[in-house]
Amino acid sequence: MTALSDVSLTVREGETVAIVGENGAGKTTLVRHANGLLKPTKGSVLVDGVDTRETTTATLSRKVGIAFQNPDHQLFSDSVENEVSFALRNFRFPEELVAKRLDWALNFFGLEQYRKSSPLILSGGEKKRLTLACILAWDPEVVVLDEPTVGQDSLQKEKLAQVFRMLQSTGKTIVIVSHDVEFLWPIQPRLLVMSGGRVVADGEISKIMADRELLEGARVTQPQLLRLYSGLRSRPATPFLDVPDARAWVAGGRAGRGVG
């Protein structure tokens, strides 16, 4: 069985790319090629011009950080703080910086109280945040997150969206694999749709999400705000990106019609 067939794509520096598609479509398999964890059996993968078959995962990892879909496959340390500092020390960050980044990451992801605890005792969502903390603490050029919102409540998701904005403003390249279309929609990434090991669409999320037939084939559904927009008789030129957007439009319409 081949998990991926004939996939070609280019991700440019500073881009935000999201990948959606049915269970087993090949999303995880694809992103694991980004740091050489998997090497292609046919074709090639270049990261910053270097063929992943001609270098090591250790070298590539300095540039590309991948947070795994299943935290249990990533976490291995005896304590939360050692888990986060591992990569930092490995990449020879000065101790002061290690301490600073560690504090930031634990605070930001609400894990401070578990600093000395074993990662094994964390709740599902906490484990997931720890995997994100580990990657973001050392600030790689390319950030690959496989299903980062799994197990996260709305406050944590809002923080995650904040991280994306921060990474985008500092020119990082982001690849996010996610089934969470409600989370992806306001970020308005370039969207790749995968199905049966192939990339079946690649483009602006607003265009792709409007193509119901395409979505159906990849078992993806439309975000709520786009469904709302499609059902309106009179509507703005572009879909609502978030709730405040829709609220403002309703308020504007009422004012225009002299209601409220």
Add this chain to the structure above:
Amino acid sequence: MSATTIRLGGKKVLASVEGLSFRYPDSQKPAVKDVSLEIGEGEVVLLAGPSGCGKSTLLRCLNGLIPHMYPGDYRGGVTVSGLKVADTPMSTLSQSVGLLFQNPENQIFMFSVERDVAFGLQNLSVPREEMRARVDEAMRLLGISDLAQRAPHELSDGQKQRAALAGVMAMRPKVIILDEPTSLLDPKTALDVVSLIGRLNRELGITFIVVEHRLELLIPIADRLIVMDSGSKVMDGPPREVLADPRVEGYGVSVPPVSRLYNALSRDGVRLPRVPETPEEMAEELNAL
């Protein structure tokens, strides 16, 4: 005031939790703090709240993993289907209560998907033919029939979750407890699982207790939404009412965009004649403004 009794109406109480507290060894604070609740036969109950608030711990108390498999400081009592959980062996409890783990990987361990789906059923005294039929049906409903002979470790994470779900559903226990059952599923499969829950509930009267962050999916079939925070139960009522309560967003409950918009419009003085549950209903309401 006893909102629970009113809500349960004439329904028989199937599970009851009384003054339950649980603290894991070595942790300073209890993961579940003085929780009391009753669940009626045939209810679909959603459990939400911030990550780390104690949802999975409460579920473990309901199916008996706590106190039977997890040591710790246990106070209060839990009764499910007439059985006192702390005094009933896991093997007996598992005939009445099925639990889908948050991480499916901790639940599938046989050499084939089919074996895993059949695993729980084998311990119930179900005739061979019926077992075969139920396993096939569960695999079909979860879209994994063509993966039947695969080893579980050769599946994608979402396929693993589907296999684990098929195993729990095939058992058809009185109570099915699902810990984030759609967390790894593609959106369409997530919808399929929601309608499967609805069907098993209607047709077989199975009671469901479901922890889920993607509320927009489950709201349409839920009778009740319970919110926890820091180990305590903080809200409990019909989903519409709970979601319309301004406190709910503060507890990290993912209020679906349409409900958030409805709440925002209400604050702006826009009164819609009904509370829309879907984007399409919201569009109709706005078109009529």
